[in-house]
Amino acid sequence: MIRRAVLLGVAGTVGVIGITTAVVLWTSARPVAVTSTAQTPLDRLPMEITGWLTTDVDASTTQFSVTVSNASATSLVYRWHYVDLSTQQSALGCDWNWSNKCTITAPHPGDYKISVEVKSPDGGTVTSEKTWTFADPPVPTVQFTGWTVTPVTSLITQFGVDTANAPDGTQFQWQYYDNSTGQWSMLADWRDAHWESSSWVTFTAPHAGDYTIKVTTKTPAGATEEATHPWSSTDANLTSFGATTCTSPGPGPDLGKANKIISATVNLNGSGTGFQGKVLLSDGLSAVSFGLQYDTHAYGGKAFSGKAAFLSENVSTSNNSYVYKDWCIGALSTDTTVMLAYFAADQTAAFYVAGVYIGSQPTFYNGSGIYAVEGDVKHNGDTLDTTISSILTGTWGGFGPGSIKDTTAPPHLGVNKTDDSTLQNLKIHFSGTAAAFSADQDWDSNPGAAAAIAIV
Numbered sequence: 349m350i351r352r353a354v355l356l357g358v359a360g361t362v363g364v365i366g367i368t369t370a371v372v373l374w375t376s377a378r379p380v381a382v383t384s385t386a387q388t389p390l391d392r393l394p395m396e397i398t399g400w401l402t403t404d405v406d407a408s409t410t411q412f413s414v415t416v417s418n419a420s421a422t423s424l425v426y427r428w429h430y431v432d433l434s435t436q437q438s439a440l441g442c443d444w445n446w447s448n449k450c451t452i453t454a455p456h457p458g459d460y461k462i463s464v465e466v467k468s469p470d471g472g473t474v475t476s477e478k479t480w481t482f483a484d485p486p487v488p489t490v491q492f493t494g495w496t497v498t499p500v501t502s503l504i505t506q507f508g509v510d511t512a513n514a515p516d517g518t519q520f521q522w523q524y525y526d527n528s529t530g531q532w533s534m535l536a537d538w539r540d541a542h543w544e545s546s547s548w549v550t551f552t553a554p555h556a557g558d559y560t561i562k563v564t565t566k567t568p569a570g571a572t573e574e575a576t577h578p579w580s581s582t583d584a585n586l587t588s589f590g591a592t593t594c595t596s597p598g599p600g601p602d603l604g605k606a607n608k609i610i611s612a613t614v615n616l617n618g619s620g621t622g623f624q625g626k627v628l629l630s631d632g633l634s635a636v637s638f639g640l641q642y643d644t645h646a647y648g649g650k651a652f653s654g655k656a657a658f659l660s661e662n663v664s665t666s667n668n669s670y671v672y673k674d675w676c677i678g679a680l681s682t683d684t685t686v687m688l689a690y691f692a693a694d695q696t697a698a699f700y701v702a703g704v705y706i707g708s709q710p711t712f713y714n715g716s717g718i719y720a721v722e723g724d725v726k727h728n729g730d731t732l733d734t735t736i737s738s739i740l741t742g743t744w745g746g747f748g749p750g751s752i753k754d755t756t757a758p759p760h761l762g763v764n765k766t767d768d769s770t771l772q773n774l775k776i777h778f779s780g781t782a783a784a785f786s787a788d789q790d791w792d793s794n795p796g797a798a799a800a801i802a803i804v
Contacts, residue, residue, distance in 0.1 A: 394474070624659070671709065721750075
């Protein structure tokens with residue numbers, strides 16, 4: 349007789365790794381057990397870091413990121429450390445956060461072990477590490493971005509360079525090559541950037557001719573770069589001189605023996621009966637000056653009236669001496685270099701236009717006192733709009749750029765450094781309309797109402 353089978357119960361759990369299911373069948377004779385292994389879903393496989401990505405920020409900084417597969421959730425958190433293999437010192441790179449990226453800056457070049465921990469919401473964790481070398485930072489390369497060339501006389505020129513990427517502590521060295529002798533000579537040996545004159549130099553040519561100016565930079569790391577600039581000692585100044593009516597009597601005195609020299613570029617403009625821009629040496633009782641003056645009734649007469657004339661003034665109140673001379677004619681609103689040199693040996697002043705000697709005069713000025721630049725107007729209502737730039741003071745071969753030490757001006761006249769002034773090129777603007785003269789006064793009878801002065 350066949351007995352009926354009865355299913356008494358089913359036991360089993362699916363979904364846990366390594367747990368098997370059991371199905372127990374009962375019959376009237378004896379129980380029979382059947383076992384099987386459950387399938388493991390993909391989202392329960394162990395997490396695994398399957399890839400690293402590195403992105404260099406610079407030599408000492410790198411961004412690291414990792415890719416994680418088989419994660420049971422997307423809300424993973426990451427923590428990063430790095431170990432300096434030279435010291436075995438560990439440091440935290442990025443603390444627990446949701447980003448799979450961490451940017452690490454090494455305290456110094458060398459080899460490091462980078463490690464990352466990844467944690468899932470259900471408590472699963474995985475780690476990985478990577479050895480990484482942070483390189484020495486690249487040596488900065490100084491770039492030359494431009495030259496500034498400012499003629500002073502036919503034999504004196506200022507050279508300057510603009511640079512980019514020059515780190516603190518960069519030094520400059522200047523040399524010149526004389527094409528006629530085939531020799532290099534030193535202009536200025538290594539000078540730190542804390543020198544105001546580090547990136548510029550004043551070159552006094554030993555003679556007229558062709559030259560090459562060379563500047564070399566050296567960074568604190570020892571990297572050097574150089575740039576050169578060809579130059580002729582006569583080009584620019586003779587062109588400017590030729591635009592005037594000035595003539596030269598021949599070679600001037602030896603400028604190497606001058607006790608004081610002041611040079612500047614004057615751009616004269618204004619309106620009315622008279623206005624002026626000039627350079628000046630003064631000891632308080634005697635003064636000598638030279639520049640451009642516009643006067644409807646000039647000292648030199650009709651030939652100079654109503655024109656931009658080159659005028660020298662030798663004034664000594666203690667000696668009751670007042671000597672004025674119109675030399676030649678230039679132009680309004682035109683950059684023109686004028687220079688005044690004082691020689692104590694024979695008590696004379698020499699005058700130069702665009703670097704060319706035009707003549708000398710005796711002077712009572714004694715060589716002491718101030719360097720200055722000055723703007724003047726003749727009568728009330730006259731206006732001044734004059735710029736004096738590229739100011740140099742000192743002695744032959746030892747010029748320095750001017751700096752404003754003091755200013756004085758009557759009411760309604762201004763003395764101001766322009767916005768584009770630099771340490772190498774001081775620019776001063778004289779402007780305004782005269783209003784301080786009394787009736788029947790002018791710049792001779794009341795100089796204090798006429799003159800705006802900058803002591804340089």
